[in-house]
Amino acid sequence: xDTTQPNYYKWxxxxxIQLFKAGLAxxxxxxxxxxxxxxxxxxxxxVIGDRCERCDAQVxxxxxxxxxxxxxxxxxxxxxxxxxxxxSEKTKITxxxxxxxxxxxxxxxxxxxxKFEIPVxxxxxxxxxxxxxxxxxxxxxxxxxxxxxxxxxxxxKDYIEKSKKKTERERxxxxxxxxxxxxxxxxxxxxxxxxxxxxFIADYVLIHYGTGAIMAVPCxxxxxxxxxxxxxxxxxxxxxxxxxxxELPKETSLxxxxxxxxxxxxGKGILIDSGRFNGLDSKVAKxxxxxxxxxxxxxxxxxxxxxxxxxxxxxxxxxxxxxxxFCQKCGWQPVPEKDLPVLLPFVKNxxxxxxxxxxxxxxxxxxxxxxxxxxxxxxxxxxxxxxxLDSAWYFLxxxxxxxxxxxxxxxxxKKWLPVNMYIGGQEHAVLHLMYSRFITMALNDLGFVDFxxxxxKFRAHGLLTKxxxxxxxxxxxxxxxxxxxxxYGADTLRLYxxxxxxxxxxxxxxxxxxxxxxxxxxxxxxxKEKIIKGNKSWAKNILVNQTxxxxxxxxxxxxxxxxxxxxxxxxxxxxxxxxxxxxxxFKILLRLLAxxxxxxxxxxxxxxxxxxxxxxxxxxxxxxxxxxxxKYDKKLIKKEKITLVIQVNGKVRDKIEVEADISQKQAKKLxxxxxxxxxxxxxxxxxxxxxxxxxxINIVI
Ligand code: ANZ
Ligand code: ZN
Numbered sequence: 176x177d178t179t180q181p182n183y184y185k186w187x188x189x190x191x192i193q194l195f196k197a198g199l200a201x202x203x204x205x206x207x208x209x210x211x212x213x214x215x216x217x218x219x220x221x222v223i224g225d226r227c228e229r230c231d232a233q234v235x236x237x238x239x240x241x242x243x244x245x246x247x248x249x250x251x252x253x254x255x256x257x258x259x260x261x262x263s264e265k266t267k268i269t270x271x272x273x274x275x276x277x278x279x280x281x282x283x284x285x286x287x288x289x290k291f292e293i294p295v296x297x298x299x300x301x302x303x304x305x306x307x308x309x310x311x312x313x314x315x316x317x318x319x320x321x322x323x324x325x326x327x328x329x330x331x332k333d334y335i336e337k338s339k340k341k342t343e344r345e346r347x348x349x350x351x352x353x354x355x356x357x358x359x360x361x362x363x364x365x366x367x368x369x370x371x372x373x374x375f376i377a378d379y380v381l382i383h384y385g386t387g388a389i390m391a392v393p394c395x396x397x398x399x400x401x402x403x404x405x406x407x408x409x410x411x412x413x414x415x416x417x418x419x420x421x422e423l424p425k426e427t428s429l430x431x432x433x434x435x436x437x438x439x440x441x442g443k444g445i446l447i448d449s450g451r452f453n454g455l456d457s458k459v460a461k462x463x464x465x466x467x468x469x470x471x472x473x474x475x476x477x478x479x480x481x482x483x484x485x486x487x488x489x490x491x492x493x494x495x496x497x498x499x500x501f502c503q504k505c506g507w508q509p510v511p512e513k514d515l516p517v518l519l520p521f522v523k524n525x526x527x528x529x530x531x532x533x534x535x536x537x538x539x540x541x542x543x544x545x546x547x548x549x550x551x552x553x554x555x556x557x558x559x560x561x562x563x564l565d566s567a568w569y570f571l572x573x574x575x576x577x578x579x580x581x582x583x584x585x586x587x588x589k590k591w592l593p594v595n596m597y598i599g600g601q602e603h604a605v606l607h608l609m610y611s612r613f614i615t616m617a618l619n620d621l622g623f624v625d626f627x628x629x630x631x632k633f634r635a636h637g638l639l640t641k642x643x644x645x646x647x648x649x650x651x652x653x654x655x656x657x658x659x660x661x662x663y664g665a666d667t668l669r670l671y672x673x674x675x676x677x678x679x680x681x682x683x684x685x686x687x688x689x690x691x692x693x694x695x696x697x698x699x700x701x702x703k704e705k706i707i708k709g710n711k712s713w714a715k716n717i718l719v720n721q722t723x724x725x726x727x728x729x730x731x732x733x734x735x736x737x738x739x740x741x742x743x744x745x746x747x748x749x750x751x752x753x754x755x756x757x758x759x760x761f762k763i764l765l766r767l768l769a770x771x772x773x774x775x776x777x778x779x780x781x782x783x784x785x786x787x788x789x790x791x792x793x794x795x796x797x798x799x800x801x802x803x804x805x806k807y808d809k810k811l812i813k814k815e816k817i818t819l820v821i822q823v824n825g826k827v828r829d830k831i832e833v834e835a836d837i838s839q840k841q842a843k844k845l846x847x848x849x850x851x852x853x854x855x856x857x858x859x860x861x862x863x864x865x866x867x868x869x870x871x872i873n874i875v876i
Contacts, residue, residue, distance in 0.1 A: 176576050178565040179493075183572065185516035186582035187565050188498040190614070191487075192509040195499070199245045199617055200487070202507065205383075206343065207241055207486055208234040214527035215490040216241060218561060219483050220273075220605045225344050228606075236342040239531060242497060242558065243484040246613045250274050250480040252627070253612055262633040263679065269604035275481025280465045281386060282474045284309055284363040287371060289321060293363060296385030296477055299395065300468075301460040303367050304449040305413035306390040307403070309374045310355065313338045314382040317374075318358070326360035331376055338378035346378045353379045353402045365390075366473045367464070368450065377402065385479050393439065400439040410436055414444040414457055485610065487561050490533040492525035494559025502546035502553035511547050517555070533557045567610040568618075570594055570629060588624060597630035598733075608633065634733055637681025639672075646684075654684050666772035667693045673735035673771060682736075696775055698746055699768065703779055705753060706761050717815065718748055719760055723807035726767045735771070742768055758783070769799050820871035821846050823855040839866040846872055 177183060194200040207216045212232035216239065221228040246253075254274045257267045279298035286292065293309060311317055313335040322328055334356045338346065345351060355377025362371045379398060380389050393403035393410040403410055443457045452460050468474035488497060496517045498510040510517055520541045525534050535541055535557040546553035574587040593615075599608070611629045619627040638645065641652045659668050671692045676682025722745045729738035745764055749756040762783070769776040780799035781788060788797070795801055815835040819842060821828055829851040833842065843864055846852055856876050865873040 176569070176572060178562075178569060181516045181518055182579065184495040184565065186572065187495045187560070187568070188510070188515050188517060189512060189582055190568060190618075191495075191560060191564070192498055192512065192515075193621055193623070194244060194617060195509050197617070197621055199248065200242060201245065202240055202242055203484075204238060204240040205243075206236050206238045209237040209531075210234050211529070213491070214529045216486060216488065218486040218563070220485075220609065221561075221563075237531075241486055242488040242499075242556075242560075244487050244564075244613070246485045246609075247480060247482055249613050249616050250276070250482050252616055253482075253609070256612070256628055260628050260633070261631060263601070263635040266601055266604045266608065266633060266635050269601070270609060273482055273605040273609065277479045277481075279461075279477055279479075280468075280474050281477040282366065282390065282468060284366065284390070286321070287362045287364060289324060289361065291317070291321060293317060293374070293388050294386045295388045295390045296479060297390055299392065299457075299461065300464045300474070301446065301452075301455075301457040302392040302395045302413055303365070303390065303464055304446075304452070305392045305394050305411045306365055306372065307393060307409040307411060308372050308391050309363050309388060310377045310380050310391050310399075310402070311358075311374065311388040312380040312382040313376055313378050315376070315387050317388075318376065321361055324360050325358055327356070327358070331356055331358055334376060341378060343381065347381065353377060353398060353405070355379075355402065355406070357406075366468060366471070373408075375402075375406075383483075384481075385477075394436060395439050395441055397439045397441060400436070411448060412436070412440075413446060413448050414440060414442075415447055416440060416442055416444045485561075485613070487564060488556075488558035489561055490527055490531060491559055492522055492527065492534045493519075494562055495519075495565060496535065497556040497558055497560050499556040500544055500546060500553045501556065502549060502551060504551060505546055505548040505553075508547050508553070514547075519559075533559060535559070563606060563610050564614075566607055567614040570611070571615075571618075571624065583624075592624070593626045593628060594630045595632060597633045598636055599633070601635040604635075634679055637676065637679055639675070639681050640683045642685060643683055654686070659686075659689060663689055663693050664774070666775045667696055669773075670696065670739060670771050674739045676736060678733040678735055695743055695746065696772060698750060699764070699772075699775065699779070702746065702749055702756060702761060702764075703783070705750075706756055706758050707753060716755060716760060717811050718745060719763055720807040720811040722767065723763065723805045724812050727804070727807075730770065739771060742771070763805050765799060766802055766805050769802075773800065817869055819869075821849065821852060822871060822873040823852060824875060825873060828852055828855055835869055837868075839864070839868075839872075842866060842872045846874065 178187070191200060208219070208222045209216050210227040210230065210232055211234075212230045213227060216237070217227060217234060222234050225233055227234055254271060254276055257271060260267075277298050279296060280300045281294045281296055282300065282303065283292045283294050293311065295309065297303075318325065318328075318331060318335065325331060334354075355375045358374045358376055361374060363374055364370065365372055375391075379402075380387065391399040391403065391408075392413075393399045393408065394412040395414055400410075402408070446452050446455045446457060446460050449455075449460070452464060455463065465474055465476060469476075496519055498515060498517045500508045500510060502508060520535065520538050522534050522538055524537070527534055542554050542557060544553055544555050545551065568582075571583045571588065571592065574591040575582070575584040578584050608630075615624065615629040616627045618624045640646065641654055644650065644652060646653045656668060659671075663671075667689060671689045674688070674692055675684065722741050725741045726738045729735065729741070742764070745767075749760065749764065762780075765776045765780055769780075777799050781793070781797060785797060816832050817835045819831050819833045819837070821830060829846075829849050831845060831849070833845065843866075847856075852874070856874060859876040861874060861876055863875040865871075865875065
C-alpha cells in the first residue's frame with residue numbers, strides 16, 4: 176500500500192468529498208502561517224514555536240482563502256474520549272492542552288448612551304467586581320459601529336493600522352510590552368456595580384478567541400496588571416489568597432507593598448470588596464455571580480476551545496489534488512465520485528513559485544474543466560491536500576487493499592479494526608494522532624465505520640539519546656545503525672536497542688554495551704552443543720515456568736528490557752545447571768527469545784528440528800515464528816519458600832516461612848511484627864540488622 180498511488184488517493188479524495196458533503200470541509204479567508212521555504216501554508220499543528228515542522232524555516236503570517244476541516248466540531252468528543260482510551264498519559268495530556276477547553280462565562284457590558292453591548296469571555300467571573308476597564312481586539316467591530324461617538328477616532332485607527340503589521344505571535348508574546356489606546360467618547364458599565372469604566376483597544380487581545388474582548392482585572396491577571404500599570408488605570412483587589420486555614424482571608428495580601436500592588440494574584444481565594452458575594456470561595460462565587468447575571472440576562476455560561484480548524488490546503492506539487500471544481504454560476508462543486516481519482520498531472524516545473532498558488536495552477540489542461548452541475552466552463556481547485564490527510568485514514572485501508580470499488584470493506588473492517596495496539600512517537604500527539612481520531616469520528620458519524628476511536632491502545636516510545644544528548648544532525652551525533660548491523664548482526668543490534676531502557680522512556684546509546692548482548696547470543700549458540708539426552712519434563716522446572724510468565728507479561732506491557740534480563744537469567748541457569756538443559760527446555764528458551772532475536776532463533780530451531788532439511792525446502796510451517804507461544808503451569812510459578820531464621824543478638828528466637836527471594840526490607844518488616852521478637856526488643860534501640868538472604872535475619876540491640 177502506498178498513499179501516493181492513485182488507487183489509494185482516489186479514496187483520500189472520496190473522503191474529502193464525504194467531509195465536504197457533511198459540511199465538515201469549507202473555505203474561509205483567514206490569517207494563516209506561510210512557510211517561505213516550502214512556499215505553502217501550514218496547519219497550526221505543523222508550526223512548532225514559529226517554525227515549519229518540515230524544514231524549520233520561520234513562518235510568516237498571511238491572509239488568504241483556504242480549505243479547512245471542521246475539527247473544532249469534535250473538540251469536546253476528542254477531549255471526552257481521552258477519559259477511556261488506553262493511551263500513554265503524556266500523549267493524552269498533550270492532546271488535552273492542545274484542545275484547550277476553557278469554561279467560564281460571557282458577560283455583556285452595556286455602552287453608555289448607545290444601544291450597544293460588548294460581550295466578553297472570562298474564565299474568572301468571580302473577579303468581576305475588580306474589573307476596572309474593558310479591552311477589545313483591534314479588529315473588533317465596535318470601532319466602526321460607533322465611529323461617530325468616538326472622539327479620538329483617527330488616533331484609534333492609527334493604532335489599528337500599526338497592529339496589523341504585527342504577527343499574532345508578536346502580539347501575544349510575553350516579553351514584548353503590551354500597547355494600546357483608550358477609545359475616548361464611549362464608556363461601558365460594569366453590570367455588578369454599575370460603575371462606568373473606560374474601553375481600550377489593544378492588540379494583546381485576539382479577535383478570534385472568545386468574543387474578541389475582555390474584562391480587565393489588573394489585580395488578578397498579570398497581563399492586565401502590566402497594562403494598567405503603564406496607563407495608570409485603577410486597580411481593585413477582590414480575591415484574598417487562602418490563609419493556612421483556608422476559610423479565613425489572610426490579613427496581608429502578597430500583592431501589596433508600600434501601598435502599591437507589586438504583582439497580580441492569579442490564584443483562587445476568598446472574595447472581598449464584592450458586595451453580597453464577600454466571603455465566598457472564588458470557586459463558588461464563579462458560579463453564583465454567573466447565575467445572578469444570567470437571571471438579569473447579562474451573562475451566560477460559555478465554553479471555548481483553543482484548537483482551531485485544520486487548514487488542509489497546500490500549495491505544493493506533491494500531494495493529493497483537492498477534488499473540487501469552482502463554477503462561476505454554481506459555486507464550489509465536488510468532483511462526481513465516478514470521476515475519481517483526479518490524477519496529479521505530470522508537471523515539469525514542479526517547484527512552487529511562491530506566488531501563493533500551487534504549481535498545478537500553471538497546467539491549463541488540468542485547471543480547465545466543466546461544472547458537474549451546469550456543464551458550463553469551470554476551474555479545478557489547484558491546491559493539494561495536506562499529506563496528513565492521507566495518513567489520517569490509512570489504517571482503515573490496510574485490510575482492504577484488494578478492493579478497488581470501496582475504500583474499506585465492511586466485513587474486513589469489522590474483523591480487523593479498530594487497531595488494538597499502536598506505537599509511535601510522542602511528536603505526533605497533536606498531528607497524526609489527533610487528525611486520525613477526528614477523521615474516525617467523522618466517518619463514524621457518517622455511518623462508514625462503527626467505532627469512533629481508531630487506536631484502542633497507544634504507547635509513545637521513548638527517545639534514544641547518545642551519551643545523554645539528543646541526537647541531531649546539526650550536532651553530528653547521530654548513530655548510524657548500519658555499522659553495528661554489519662559488525663554484530665541484526666539480532667544483536669535489535670536486542671541491544673530493546674535492552675537499552677524501558678521502551679516508553681527510551682535509553683542512552685553508548686555503543687559499548689552491545690558487546691555484552693553479543694556475548695549473550697553467543698552463549699545461546701553454545702548451549703545448543705550442551706543439550707543433554709533424556710526427556711526430563713520441562714513442566715517441573717520452576718524457573719522455566721516463571722520465565723514464561725514474566726516474558727508474556729513483559730511483552731504485553733512493552734517491558735522488553737526486563738524481559739531480556741529474564742532470558743539472560745534463564746540462559747545462565749542452563750549453563751550452570753547442565754541437568755536442566757534438556758531439549759524441551761532449550762526449545763522453550765528459543766521460543767521465548769524468538770521475538771527478540773528472530774534470525775538466530777529460527778536458525779537454531781531448524782537445526783534442532785530438521786537437521787537434514789535443505790534451505791530451499793523451507794516452509795513457513797517449519798518456522799519457529801509459526802509456533803504457538805509457550806504456556807506456563809500456574810501451580811509452578813509460585814515462588815519457592817524457605818524458612819527464615821530470626822535471631823536477636825545472635826540467639827535464635829523465631830522462624831518464619833517466607834518467599835526465597837525476600838528482601839531485607841520485607842524481612843525486617845515481618846520480623847518486627849512477630850510477638851516472640853517484640854518481647855526481646857521492646858523499648859530498645861535497634862543498632863544493626865544483619866541479613867543473610869534466604870537464611871537468616873539478626874536484630875542487634
Ligand atoms: C477576566 C479575568 C480575570 C481573566 C482574571 C483571567 C483572570 P484561557 O484560560 O486561556 O481561556 N481572554 C479572553 N478572551 C481573550 C482574547 N480574545 N484575547 C486575549 N485574552 C483573552 O483564558 C481565558 C482568559 O483570557 C479570560 O479570562 C480573559 O481574561 C482572557 F483574574 O477575564 B479573563
Ligand atoms: Zn456550474
